[in-house]
Amino acid sequence: MKHIWIIGTGGIALATYRLYSKRDDCSVRLIGRKEVQENNFAKVNSNDEGQISDFIIKNGIPDVVIVATGLLSNQSHGPEKTIASFTSDWFDENLKANFYPGVFWCKSLTAHLKRKDAIKFVILSARVGSISDNQLGGWYSYRISKAALNMFVRNTANEWRYKYPQSIILAYHPGTVDTNLSKPFQNSGIKKLFTPDEAAHNLKQNIDNLDDPKIWSGQLIDWRGDIVQP
Template identity: 40%
Template sequence: MSILKETNNALIVGASQGIGLGFVKKLLQLDNIARIYATYRHQESASELIALMGEHPERLVCLSMDITDEVQIAKCTEKLRAEIDKLHLAINCVGILHEGTLQPEKSLRQINSEQLVRYFQVNSIGAVLLAKHLLPLFRHHDASIFASISAKIGSIGDNQLGGWYGYRASKAALNMFMRNVAIEYDRTSPKTIVVTLHPGTTDTRLSQPFQKNVPAEKLFSVERTVTQLLAVLEKLQPDDSGQFFSWDGSRLPW
């Protein structure tokens, strides 16, 4: 798959920091990426991203969008369709593990319905709403990829430790949503490969409280994670659509 070797338009969702911002920086280094659209939720936490737009005004467009609000997703995709008629690469990097009082549950005693809803809104539902609204931009004859950042911890087959109910279940739901999307896109946008990706433990705000027991060689810098994931995307073939890949290119169990 030569998706990154042609002249393409890309969308990075959740680009204000972490892996999403890393993808924007990496794609800006590739001359064949004609236009990069990058979304953020809060302007105050997206200062570095917005500064990049000032440096690359012809190639980078930053858009405010909350992935839990379908109206905002629709408005954002309308803006894209007003400027481009083809999208070749979309990577959804939005995810939540902890936020204020929201923390991964260690036991059933800590289960809270509002917290579970929040996990699913951000980690699962937003991605399938994106797939719904981006479909018209993927309906073309060029090769394209729609990828979502998942997590190995969302693998049911790999779950040996339990705990982290909301995060695990919402990532498992993301995987199922994207599997469904892959099947429908195969009929309606057959040139689009749909995958979920496990980035490995990356040194970001999301993983920071949980890095203590991670061996140094297993804690990846954002730049390394992005480079590894782009290498996985480069090698994708049409029959890989609907699959769940780790950062090293291996397929993960559901």
């Protein structure tokens, strides 16, 4: 029986939770700050290290963790087009949604890992967090928070390589998915728009293919399974 934890309650997280829940060989927990009407839901604030640590102590080490939290805009803010629009408050909100959840869950789990453990820890990131791929600029807070996340994944992979050589930590770009996060930007020439169910299928397929930590740990890959250069 594989134990799967999915962190987040957005469109991709819910679709992935429901996909794994159909399998008889999986025990799935959906974890989030906001209550949702799903079986096996646990209320945990992913910006609260104490709550995260308590949950891990009570539930042990899972086989797969998927961190699917994210923020691009809200009712009062959108992604910045120019540096003139950058504010520390909005950047902090991006860090709370795009960066800290993955860091805090990883930090707390690492404290309980044993050398023999073989965990797959996948954090949803974005291609726009790739420095080498940035040809357009803009979207300062979102890009920078995702770039920081990608660096965190690479840093942690280097640490895990020696301490937990069978475990994998990975950043994952799901493509543009028809969720609340992308809705305000879906008319901007997007070539491919995935449904949440398609995104969940792609995510699961890529996780199933993570067979060698030496190849995959520390990478940013996209929904096709291709490595994206940082």
